[in-house]
Amino acid sequence: MTGREVGRPDMDARPIDRSQVKLSCRDVWKIYRDEAAPYFRTDVSASEPGALAARMRTDGAIPAAVDVSFDVHVGEIFVIMGLSGSGKSTVVRCLSRLVEPTHGEVRLDGEDLLRKSDRELIEIRRHKMGMVFQSFGLMPHLNVFDNVALPLTLQGLPVPERNERVSRVIQLVGLEGREGAFPRQLSGGQQQRVGIARSLAVEPELWFLDEPFSALDPLIRRQMQDEFLDIQQRLRKSIVFITHDFLEALRIADRMMIMRDGMAVQVGAPAELILDPADDYVAEFTEDVPMVRVLKAADVIDPSQAARDGMPREDADISVEKLLPLLARHRGGIAAMRGGAPIGVVTAASVISALAHENPHRAAGDAPQAQPRGDGPPA
Numbered sequence: 001m002t003g004r005e006v007g008r009p010d011m012d013a014r015p016i017d018r019s020q021v022k023l024s025c026r027d028v029w030k031i032y033r034d035e036a037a038p039y040f041r042t043d044v045s046a047s048e049p050g051a052l053a054a055r056m057r058t059d060g061a062i063p064a065a066v067d068v069s070f071d072v073h074v075g076e077i078f079v080i081m082g083l084s085g086s087g088k089s090t091v092v093r094c095l096s097r098l099v100e101p102t103h104g105e106v107r108l109d110g111e112d113l114l115r116k117s118d119r120e121l122i123e124i125r126r127h128k129m130g131m132v133f134q135s136f137g138l139m140p141h142l143n144v145f146d147n148v149a150l151p152l153t154l155q156g157l158p159v160p161e162r163n164e165r166v167s168r169v170i171q172l173v174g175l176e177g178r179e180g181a182f183p184r185q186l187s188g189g190q191q192q193r194v195g196i197a198r199s200l201a202v203e204p205e206l207w208f209l210d211e212p213f214s215a216l217d218p219l220i221r222r223q224m225q226d227e228f229l230d231i232q233q234r235l236r237k238s239i240v241f242i243t244h245d246f247l248e249a250l251r252i253a254d255r256m257m258i259m260r261d262g263m264a265v266q267v268g269a270p271a272e273l274i275l276d277p278a279d280d281y282v283a284e285f286t287e288d289v290p291m292v293r294v295l296k297a298a299d300v301i302d303p304s305q306a307a308r309d310g311m312p313r314e315d316a317d318i319s320v321e322k323l324l325p326l327l328a329r330h331r332g333g334i335a336a337m338r339g340g341a342p343i344g345v346v347t348a349a350s351v352i353s354a355l356a357h358e359n360p361h362r363a364a365g366d367a368p369q370a371q372p373r374g375d376g377p378p379a
């Protein structure tokens with residue numbers, strides 16, 4: 001869909017302030033089967049979360065989200081990764097209160113979501129949030145157009161405006177011409193596009209996608225990732241995206257969170273996780289990553305050098321893979337540029353040192369205990 005016209009100016013890319021927090025999740029716990037366990041009557045901050053979760057497990061409870069804290073910034077794609085059962089879906093459901101958190105705080109635009117009444121919540125979900133699930137969740141008896149129109153019909157949007165919006169998002173996901181088809185007549189990838197169009201139709205500010213592409217074969221999956229990035233380029237939603245697939249995460253994430261046993265093990269930019277994994281679990285995810293493709297000039301700068309006049313210049317976002325042959329020719333280093341100014345110098349040595357990344361979790365031997373990184377609860 002790259003380059004396709006979408007036609008409405010307000011759907012085009014706008015300048016956004018990425019430092020602004022859209023959604024904030026603080027110390028969120030979800031415990032399934034917790035009826036008999038009054039864990040939160042006393043001050044939980046007094047107990048170490050991992051130890052408290054272990055005690056809950058011993059008692060037969062299921063702590064699916066354990067003291068999870070992170071922020072989603074305006075316009076960013078925030079990816080949640082982790083093995084099956086690590087609590088990804090639980091956390092995302094807590095964010096929209098499809099699952100009621102047992103403890104903690106979720107703030108949307110600074111407002112406490114957990115204090116909203118059922119009626120207010122329905123309004124927020126209908127108007128501000130979009131959700132895409134792995135299982136598509138389409139209505140089998142409705143055709144493509146009516147599936148996409150459904151949430152707008154529920155909103156009570158006037159028919160002409162509704163139809164205009166439905167046509168626009170159907171075009172956006174590349175399904176024009178198939179409006180009359182029923183889900184059973186569509187491929188998995190096409191059904192998922194209907195799911196994406198349906199959630200986009202409400203023009204959500206916050207978009208939750210729980211493994212939206214996992215049912216698709218690798219080729220279609222990659223194509224869907226490209227289209228997803230293309231859509232995001234134009235719409236600039238604040239997105240929480242769950243995936244099992246580290247390479248998928250690397251392609252799309254601005255920042256990501258790795259979960260294990262309900263806990264957030266590390267939050268950071270993809271390059272941070274690769275270069276400085278918090279523990280062996282994170283390091284294992286990143287093990288097979290083609291580093292030269294993922295790392296950019298900005299990630300491998302030599303901090304001891306300043307750019308000099310006459311130095312060759314390259315964009316700070318160029319991949320190390322593309323930089324290597326240039327470095328072979330320019331031994332003195334290359335200035336990495338952003339917004340017309342040099343942000344640092346890349347040399348062959350700085351690339352090698354980044355690739356060798358002297359992190360204890362990369363080397364063989366004992367690893368220290370995992371510590372949550374990134375957006376932790378305020379100290």
Ligand SMILES: Nc1ncnc2c1ncn2[C@@H]1O[C@H](COP(=O)(O)OP(=O)(O)OP(=O)(O)O)[C@@H](O)[C@H]1O
Pocket residue numbers: 032033062063064082083084085086087088089090091244
């Ligand atoms: N309704 C429920 N009742 C009891 N336990 C649940 C419920 N939903 C989830 N769990 C448990 O909570 C834990 C986290 O589940 P969750 O679905 O959040 O994992 P996930 O990371 O999304 O896994 P997957 O990658 O397989 O989708 C698991 O141990 C799961 O069995």
Ligand SMILES: [Mg+2]
Pocket residue numbers: 088089090210
């Ligand atoms: Mg899940």
